[in-house]
Amino acid sequence: MRHIVSEKELHRLVRELARRTRHEIDKAEIAMDDFDGIAHKYDFKFAWQEMSLDKDGHYAKGVRIVTLNNRVMHLERRNFSFCHEFTHDRIDCDDALCEIIHEFTIDMSDEDMERLIERLCNIGAAELLIPSEDVRQVMLERGFSTTLISELCERFGASSIAVAFQMVNCASHDCYLVIAENQLVQPTAVHNQISLLNIKPINVPQEQLVIIYSGASSAARYSIKRNQALSNNHFLCGALHANEPVRGDARLPFASGNGWDVPCEALYFRGKVFAFFNRTQPMSNLQMPLF
Ligand SMILES: [Zn+2]
Incomplete structure (x- = not known):
């Protein structure tokens, strides 16, 4: 090679x-x-x-x-x-x-x-x-958290999607970013099965959280497929419409279904869920000296 x-x-x-x-x-x-x-x-x-x-x-x-x-x-x-x-x-x-x-x-x-x-x-x-240097500097000062997204958007007049991507691009630990939004999804397999049983399927699109973007830090080994609908009991659904970030262990949404649970932080912001799945510990809150 x-x-x-x-x-x-x-x-x-x-x-x-x-x-x-x-x-x-x-x-x-x-x-x-x-x-x-x-x-x-x-x-x-x-x-x-x-x-x-x-x-x-x-x-x-x-x-x-x-x-x-x-x-x-x-x-x-x-x-x-x-x-x-x-x-x-x-x-x-x-x-x-x-x-x-x-x-x-x-x-x-x-x-x-x-x-x-x-x-x-x-x-x-x-x-x-949004320049990565600016994001890296704020992450150094404040630590790695979804709470930085709104702050960085305001401070640099940037888009939340760009900010979240820059955060994961600049992260030194092993982590994945998922950006998801509620979309109307046409019912699929489950309803086809029901129709086999001669029960009339409800062909009404259902609201489901769908991954619209995914990213990974340079230390990460895999990638998460876009345009996947998350199951209704996935941890990220709990972040929808919440005013504060939600934290807990969540299943990595690999398309194979073989994801495992890792510490996750998800924030509902500007109509989307921004989630960081931290396979390793993010850098600590290294406060820069202010003088
Ligand atoms: Zn492309």
Whole structure:
């Protein structure tokens, strides 16, 4: 195997690219939510399109078209998705970085490679919206907790999704991030079984907590699949509409169903549940000297 850099180094390179890009956008006085303005400056095409609700957007390589799902109404989600797709384009236009990624992924399966690229684009998107240095500094001062999300959003005028991603990106311990929201889910297997028994199924969509984003710290070994509905008795459901973070042991929601219980902290904020699953202890509350 000929991995010339580590994955951590790849993260750093993408973060650097995003920082440079953000600097250019600020210098050109284009707002981060001016998608047409950014597309124009970087010479790619941008369009809205109606997609299924499990998709946020799409990037067409080669023809350089960023498409966003016009059915996603949440502004922070739209902004994050745009930055994610935009990072795909930024990476694709950077020949040196593409070469390094190519070397790194040469022995990988297509699936692993896609997962890596998705991780890199989420890292780039978060960095475009809020600098990791600022998040790292606040985490050093205050410790690692969901309570920082609202504070960081206000302090830096950033999106909660970007803040939560930056927190998990900057975390030095082994942890997973899950962002979930209540969605109407079409009944599936359970009702099909009932229909076999000749009982008329209730084909009414049910509200269920669905994972819309997931992330992992660099120390984490696995990844959590998006667009999974959590069971109604999952720990995260207890955080819905709560005013305070809820803490306790919770099952890691791996798609295989083989997750195990780890300490978890979940916060209901701006209509979503933000949860950190801490497989190892987060750094302690290292108070920086204030003088
Ligand atoms: Zn992507």
